[in-house]
Amino acid sequence: MFGLIIPSKFIIIKINYTMKITEQDKIFMREAIKLADASVAKGGGPFGAVIVKDGKVIAGSSNRVTIDNDPTAHAEVNTIRMACKALKTFSLEGCDIYTSCEPCPMCLGAIYWAHIDRIFYGNNRKDAADIDFADNFIYEELDKPMDKRIVPIIPMLRNEALRTFVAWKEKSDKVEY
Numbered sequence: 001m002f003g004l005i006i007p008s009k010f011i012i013i014k015i016n017y018t019m020k021i022t023e024q025d026k027i028f029m030r031e032a033i034k035l036a037d038a039s040v041a042k043g044g045g046p047f048g049a050v051i052v053k054d055g056k057v058i059a060g061s062s063n064r065v066t067i068d069n070d071p072t073a074h075a076e077v078n079t080i081r082m083a084c085k086a087l088k089t090f091s092l093e094g095c096d097i098y099t100s101c102e103p104c105p106m107c108l109g110a111i112y113w114a115h116i117d118r119i120f121y122g123n124n125r126k127d128a129a130d131i132d133f134a135d136n137f138i139y140e141e142l143d144k145p146m147d148k149r150i151v152p153i154i155p156m157l158r159n160e161a162l163r164t165f166v167a168w169k170e171k172s173d174k175v176e177y
């Protein structure tokens with residue numbers, strides 16, 4: 001999460017956590033669930049998501065991991081890619097995501113990087129675990145010290161890698177994100 005600046009809007013949203021779910025929110029969530037249902041019928045994973053801006057669905061996708069042979073092709077990541085393409089931007093500020101299941105850590109990270117305003121989810125991580133999608137173990141991994149994790153993570157050649165960061169820091173015409 002290097003360099004992630006937490007915009008003040010996230011703090012405002014936290015205060016509004018008890019915000020009411022509207023009838024329109026339910027319509028969008030049902031769209032996400034419908035995509036998940038269609039995906040199951042087509043042989044994909046049982047997950048769907050839509051991204052909404054100004055009361056309109058601008059992107060929607062299901063999980064395409066097995067269809068695309070892409071382990072990152074979760075519904076939320078696919079939908080973020082589609083929405084950014086549609087809006088020609090790398091920031092989805094002003095957008096909400098409705099996902100048929102609580103985002104896994106990868107998707108949650110992608111949602112934060114995309115600066116999406118709010119996340120609505122249907123099934124929770126326990127429901128996912130009950131059908132053998134164990135996202136929870138990755139959340140647990142994040143809590144462990146590096147040397148206790150399942151996948152070894154080994155720091156190396158930091159001094160060489162750091163040169164790129166110095167070049168980035170000194171570049172005056174960079175596109176910051």
Ligand code: ZN
Pocket residue numbers: 074075076103104105106107108
């Ligand atoms: Zn995911």
